[in-house]
Amino acid sequence: MANEIILSASGLTKEFKGFVAVDDVTLSVRRGTIHALIGPNGAGKTTCFNLLTKVLSPTAGRIIYNGRDITKMSPANVARLGLVRSFQISAVFGHMTALENVRIALQRRIRGDSFDFWCSERVLSSLHDEAWELITAVGLTEFAMIPARELSYGRKRALEIATTLALDPEMLLLDEPMAGMTQEDVERVSALIKEISQKRTILMVEHNLSVVASLSDRITVLTRGKVLAEGDYATVSKDPRVIEAYIGV
Ligand code: ADP
Secondary structure, eight states, rough: TTTHHHHHEEEEEETTTTTEEEEEEEEEEETTOOOEEEEOOOOOOOOHHHHTSSOOOOOOEEEEETTETTTOOOOOHHHHHTTEEOOOOOSSTTBBHHHEEEEEEEHHHHHHTSSOOOOOOOHHHHHHHHHHHHHTTTOGGGGTTTTTGGHHHHHHHHHHHHHHHTTTSSEEEEOTTTTTHHHHHHHHHHHHHHHHTSSSSSEEEEOOHHHHHHHHHEEEEEEEEEEEEOHHHHHHHHHHHHHHHHHHH
């Protein structure tokens, strides 16, 4: 159902040896939206993202996904529920072609994280077709047979998104999808994220504010580990506290 909450965090807190990096954060992401987490450097975005994606355990607080408490669940179990973090580039196998990378991700969906898999001819052939579909969806058709390490940075990120989509997530968590990209890559990946959001919910940490402005339905602004403001871009960008937090860095 549109507008229902798919992911929420309440009282989320993370302390590192007495330093509170994320401080009592409450956040709700609505199904079918693109939600951005922004804030100046050191605001706690990455820590918050790592808590939501289960890379870190919170010191306090709860995370609910689709009505289930996932606070203590492993990243693999959370992924099985449909909440998937975009893989890091290091997870892309450089010597394999873009297409092979996507096919392996598809095989993982079927066989779990194990590499010790066996697939019938029929399954392999359907995986091959599905891999092509994903490669096409992320705009890599021309580059499908090129070793992943030879792709441009922006295309590697697109491949990373394709391998994430191979897991058929209901919700995607993207960590700075535009980091290090050329303007052309930013435009291509922005269009891809928009397209993906037609069917899936997206939460992203992103520094590029023009991307945030053009893509996000809702934005949560963090500063010093706390939620400073929340709303659409027009609202938060006019908020004097948000302006001060960015200027004051
Ligand atoms: P952002 O992503 O918004 O730049 P981070 O979440 O990376 O912010 O960091 C928030 C604060 O927490 C920073 O002051 C950072 O130094 C601190 N921090 C992050 N990770 C650790 C850690 N593992 N140990 C100690 N302090 C940390």
